Amino acid sequence: MTSPRHALLHTLLLLPALAGGTAFAQTRGDTLALSFDAARARMIERSDKLAAAHAAVESKELQSQGLKGLGGPSVSVSGLAYAYNANLNLDLDPLNQRLGQLGQALPSPIQGLISQMPIPQLPNSYTINRHDTGSNASVSAVWPIYVGGATDAVRGFVSAQTREAQADADQAGHEVDTLLVQRYFGAQLARRAAALRAQAERTIAQHDSAAQKMLAAGVISRVERLQASAAYEEARRNARKAEDDAALAAVALARTVRADGSVAPQTPLFLISTPIEPLGYFIDSALTRHPGLDKVAAKKSQAEQLHEGEEALRRPQVIAFGTRQIKGGNADWVAGLGVRWTLYDSVDRDALSASSMKKVEQAERTDAQARSDISLLVERNWRALENARRQYLEMKASVELAQEVVKLRTSGLREGTSTTLDLIDAETNQAKVLTERAQAANDYVQALAQLLESAGLSDKFSDYIARADVRVN
Template sequence: MNVFPKLLLSLPLLWVGGVSADPANSLSWHDAVHRLQQGSDQLAGARAQIAQRQAQAEGIAQAGGPIVSVYGAAYSYKASLDLDLDPLKQGLGNAINLLPPGIAGLLPPLPPLPSNYTIERRNSSHTALVNAVWPIYLGGATDALRGMAAAQGAEAQADLQHSEEEALAVLAQRYFQTQMARRAAALREAAAAGVAEHDAAVDKMLKAGVASQLERLQARAALQDAQYQARKARSDAELIAIALGRTLKLDGTPAPSTPLAVSSQPLPPLQDFITSALTLHPGLAKVAAKKAQAEQLKAGSKALNKPHVFAFGQRSLTHNGDWLAGIGVRVNLWDSLDHAALERSHQSLITQAEAADAQARNDITLLVERQWRSAEQARSQYLSLAAQDELGRELLRLRQVGLKQGTSTALDLIDAELNLVKLRTERAQVAYEHVMALVGLLQACGQIESLGDYLARADLRLE
């Protein structure tokens, strides 16, 4: 992605006022980074995810510990039982008939019995119990649960770092692009002002008879084109500055004060950056967190099939302190899950994470090398263009002298001035490309926050 690090034109440039910006909105790179970190909605969302994961980990930190609960109830009841007395009546009659006649005649007659009788009972009562369960061994299920929460927290942290680096990269692009656009507008405005002076001079020369109508038309065309280019450059600079202001939620047009800069000294060795990238890149941390989650998921699945041992106890609070205590064991003999298939699934997730890590390391190494080479090539090109800048300035000086001596025309002078503007714009663009490559390099290494340090150490500045 495009990014903007240190660069700058060190040789003199045509003077011109910068693109209009409120001095009160002067904004250093350090201040811009601070505002982004405080006001970015994207980063706020990523931080909220971190907070959620931390709260989740805290919530299950004591999972697997004792559980104590109180149970209480107050109740009333009514119980009814219907008794069929016909069999009893029949049995008594049969028993009397079996007695000797003399004895049976002496017995008083049996009272009549109803065919049925209903027994009813009513009562009200209450009960209260204290229950306690303490898991002793759960096969590692609670450790897997806590490990999963920790891995999810690590993933959220990696996501936050990635979001921060993405946001800083976009900020750097807009911040230094604003600097670049303001410089381009300044050069174009300076060129337009110079061409306007030469256009007026050619007009006087035409009236004096020392310039042709063709030269007059050429000067006028050059002026109109220079003015158009200046207006376009100013509009582009204002639009880019507006984008920067909205990124940082600023009122007004920001005026970046940290200059583009480039170092005359080479970057540190490529291997240093590769080593840092393979240690600090947030993508690798995210892959590692995904692998850890897969491993904890596998461990938790295995724990379901292991014996579980727990202690339990109960005490009545209403019936003379009755109590119960013991140790229980739960062994899963069979369930409907195919645990072998689940284990293969979890192992596939681990293998997938390992493959992603290997691929990511290869891609990151290639990315770092490409960005390092791009930054070094742009830096070298910027330094080599110093000779062309010197040539352009010398040509401009000769055209100025030649105009005074009559050996050059005003159009030659205009061409020399526009050529120098073009050279300096191109050189600034190369420096800008160096900065972009440097930002990409630091982002790939997980060190984009050190961009300000690189800018501060650079010795060639476009103030």
């Protein structure tokens, strides 16, 4: 027969069980509901990081396009129009003196005759002025027939820079994909944790209120009442912290997809319960698709082109040239070939050539090290993914145990074999275990994103979502 004390406990403390999957926030008019694929499409369209990377690629492509004709002939037209005014002052005093000396040298009869005839004197000085206007125009052409391969080296260097910019853009694409996974599913986890903590707070609040009534009825001690109150305060603190974490995660996701309001993720945390492709599959993919290797290859190509440019300076250069006035009739013109070959230079070309070859060797060594590092990174991420998968599956027993303990404590409280604090502890532990399992699912998702990024397969993430057979709703 149930005692009055047990009946009161049964009435006050048998409250609704912890509900899973409760929504954290009500959907509002300014909330944008996005699946992962929709969020990714929005991010790709609006990401400043991707736009900057694509602009760098386009800049190099335009530069490469502009240098396609490097080494070909160039033709230019020049013209000028002019006007001038020139003055020349002549001093005639020396000439006057000379004329006087000549008169004295003549025979006496002639001198007498000249003395009877007045001869005007020249002025002391005379100014000559010239002024005119005119114009001139000509067309010129220069054609580097042979420059030792320098132009090909320049074009090859710029082409390699374009490939490097493309590798950087590809890497940026992988990085923003991984960042989106972190923030999208991080927001899912934070929202779920906040929902569990909020539900736990509400349930424990009801127990706290019931404990106050039981204390007033004299069926529990003051210590038990204080224990229930302390548990409720802890639940409140945990709920507020989880709510703040969820709000911050939501802001981060909204900033990532450039949303004005809040974003409600629609794709749940997921897991593929069976192992995915073997490690070798991802290592092979990384060694052919990782943007870091493409960048190293582009650096090596740049070093090779710089070496070829150094070698081109050792070879002779042949240039054709010509120019002609633009006018009718007998126009002036000139045309010819120029040859230049440096026989001696104060710069040590052998040392510079050896230096550029060391750059090539550096790129080769970097490529070997990068392949080793990337393979190790892929293996680490693959093992982290497997550990997260096993951890999630193994936590099933912990969840079932936590649920059974709640049922047991609820029944024990009704039968008088458990206390209020026992039930509160069981419900708190159940919320903790459910949160930890959701965290394990998020660990799996994040490890998958890291693995795909390291293997150069970030764009395949949605394919794995479609393959998932476990979804944490």
